Amino acid sequence: MAREITVTVNGTPHTLEVENRLLLVHLIREKINLTGTHIGCDTSNCGACTILLNGKSVKSCTILAVQANGKEIQTVEGLAAPGEMHPLQEGFKENHGLHCGFCTPGMLMRSVELLEDNPNPTEEEIRWGISGNLCRCTGYNNIVKAIQWASAKMRGEETPSTEPEFVS
Amino acid sequence: MIPASFEYEAPTTLDEALDLLEKHGDDAKILAGGHSLIPMMKLRFAEPEFLIDINNIPGLAYIKEENGYLKIGALTREAELEHSDLIHSKYPIFTDASKLIADPQVRNMGTIGGNIAHGDAANDHPAVLIALNATVEITGKAGKRTVPIDEFFFGFYSTAVEENEILTAIHVPIPSNGTGNAYHKLERKVGDYATAGAAVQLTLDSDGVVTNAGIGLTNVNPTPLRASRSEQALKGKKLTDETIAEAAQYASEDCNPSADLRGDIAYKRAMVGILVKRMIQKAAERALS
Numbered sequence: 001m002a003r004e005i006t007v008t009v010n011g012t013p014h015t016l017e018v019e020n021r022l023l024l025v026h027l028i029r030e031k032i033n034l035t036g037t038h039i040g041c042d043t044s045n046c047g048a049c050t051i052l053l054n055g056k057s058v059k060s061c062t063i064l065a066v067q068a069n070g071k072e073i074q075t076v077e078g079l080a081a082p083g084e085m086h087p088l089q090e091g092f093k094e095n096h097g098l099h100c101g102f103c104t105p106g107m108l109m110r111s112v113e114l115l116e117d118n119p120n121p122t123e124e125e126i127r128w129g130i131s132g133n134l135c136r137c138t139g140y141n142n143i144v145k146a147i148q149w150a151s152a153k154m155r156g157e158e159t160p161s162t163e164p165e166f167v168s
Numbered sequence: 169m170i171p172a173s174f175e176y177e178a179p180t181t182l183d184e185a186l187d188l189l190e191k192h193g194d195d196a197k198i199l200a201g202g203h204s205l206i207p208m209m210k211l212r213f214a215e216p217e218f219l220i221d222i223n224n225i226p227g228l229a230y231i232k233e234e235n236g237y238l239k240i241g242a243l244t245r246e247a248e249l250e251h252s253d254l255i256h257s258k259y260p261i262f263t264d265a266s267k268l269i270a271d272p273q274v275r276n277m278g279t280i281g282g283n284i285a286h287g288d289a290a291n292d293h294p295a296v297l298i299a300l301n302a303t304v305e306i307t308g309k310a311g312k313r314t315v316p317i318d319e320f321f322f323g324f325y326s327t328a329v330e331e332n333e334i335l336t337a338i339h340v341p342i343p344s345n346g347t348g349n350a351y352h353k354l355e356r357k358v359g360d361y362a363t364a365g366a367a368v369q370l371t372l373d374s375d376g377v378v379t380n381a382g383i384g385l386t387n388v389n390p391t392p393l394r395a396s397r398s399e400q401a402l403k404g405k406k407l408t409d410e411t412i413a414e415a416a417q418y419a420s421e422d423c424n425p426s427a428d429l430r431g432d433i434a435y436k437r438a439m440v441g442i443l444v445k446r447m448i449q450k451a452a453e454r455a456l457s
Contacts, residue, residue, distance in 0.1 A: 001173045020176040020219070042169055042210075044203060044274060045359055056247075056276040062206050063277070066176055067199075067221060110273065117251075131358040132271025 005069035010078030018065045025049045027065035028075060036076040036105045047133030050106035051075050057113040076105035088112065088150040094162045097146030099137030107133050111147050119155055171209035178221040185220050185334060186309050192218040194331045200243060200282040203274050228336060231255060238340040242281025250275060260454060261349035261367060265292045270359050285335045287327040290361040294321060294392030296351050297338060298384030299367035305337035321391040347371040348455030350447045353386055354439050356430060362387040363430040366443035368451040378402045388423035388440055395419040398444060407452050416445040
């Protein structure tokens, strides 16, 4: 009940023998030792395990590792070179787009595809775009701002102010 | 949660997949998007001994018009339906439904074929296909056959697809001029099953008289439900507040919802009435535009 598969993770090919029933998220975390991809609900609800499979954002807790045979996987570790940040990571940092950080890798990987499909999304499009990712800390406002900030940066435009808004 | 052990093959032709089905019979399950099957396997609600992954078979994902039909390959992802220009401009009911199915990541995997073949009245495409009078293309070793959507759903998780067959496409008659369609479901939150859902397709003549009506309902009956009395109430009539209210009333009376965390029976019947009314209005608006 096992087979050999080859997957390319963040540009590096890995050939390994896996059980048919191994989930993709466990392949990534436990066989390839990239623990940036999180397991939250384990029921395809929360989005913490979101990765890119051949460029599409998917929930790796609900895909078998054997289904990824021959495919390209990108995880949060592959977003930027060590010591550097992807504009989305920078946006989350600048806008306090995280508190505990558990949902962040999934939010980032989902947002990568969101901005590829739609480089200049409205606030509503962002909120629908991350509707498969749950955050239990932030109330989402700063996550939305972080994605807006990154979208401006990636389009080469001036990034919005990161000063907090005070209600008088 | 990790599924129980199983054998796995990923054939690259439909013939190989059918051979595997022939060999393993009802011990085997087809794996398409997997977002209904894998969660069930993790929970041990399903324990297939053999998984036949059809994702590597070319030619099963397409959206095209041909010989009077819109043909959608079974392996077409919800995200492909959601973003298709042809679908958006001519068959907006599929856009309505697809963007309400689960969330973007799930729609990147989930397929229209799986949504139907799963045989769950809580899924959204069954009601849509009822409203559009679709037929389902099923392929076996002997060749292809088509089954009208009204003869497709047998019961909970039970459909016209035999254990040695694969659902390969959906065929929707290309609607005549003056046709509009719409779908909406009430859901408590993104990713939930419908509390209730209604799919409506109407054809209006130049005088505004309804010449054809199709109405399907989601998750308010053990099987996906055609609201036949509502359809009849509209045919041959102009759409007025009264005819629309009558059709909506029939749908709320004729469905058989069960009480659950999404609401009690009276609430669900009331929601069916409201959704049918609104979707008739939206389908009519689209028919006229």
